[in-house]
Amino acid sequence: MSQVCSKCGGTIIPGIATAIGLLGGAVDTHHESRLVFVQKGVPTSANPIKAISQGIVGVSSDKAYRLNASRCSSCGAVEFHADEEVRI
Numbered sequence: 001m002s003q004v005c006s007k008c009g010g011t012i013i014p015g016i017a018t019a020i021g022l023l024g025g026a027v028d029t030h031h032e033s034r035l036v037f038v039q040k041g042v043p044t045s046a047n048p049i050k051a052i053s054q055g056i057v058g059v060s061s062d063k064a065y066r067l068n069a070s071r072c073s074s075c076g077a078v079e080f081h082a083d084e085e086v087r088i
């Protein structure tokens with residue numbers, strides 16, 4: 001199943017967004033994106049009692065999603081997708 005570019009009608013090719021060579025570390029042999037989109041939440045309080053109450057009432061902490069991408073083979077437009085939640 002191929003997707004069509006919303007800008008020019010060209011074929012969209014899926015890929016990854018990566019910072020290989022910029023951040024150091026081992027290269028991921030599975031070619032997974034090393035970039036994440038972070039939905040900012042409320043930082044956990046350093047006060048243990050406040051931290052527990054944050055957990056009880058369900059205050060959301062940061063959520064991270066692996067940043068994947070796709071590129072149009074005709075015009076080169078790139079779209080990012082962040083649908084896979086990951087732990088950071």
Ligand SMILES: [Zn+2]
Nearest residue numbers: 005008072075
């Ligand atoms: Zn296009």
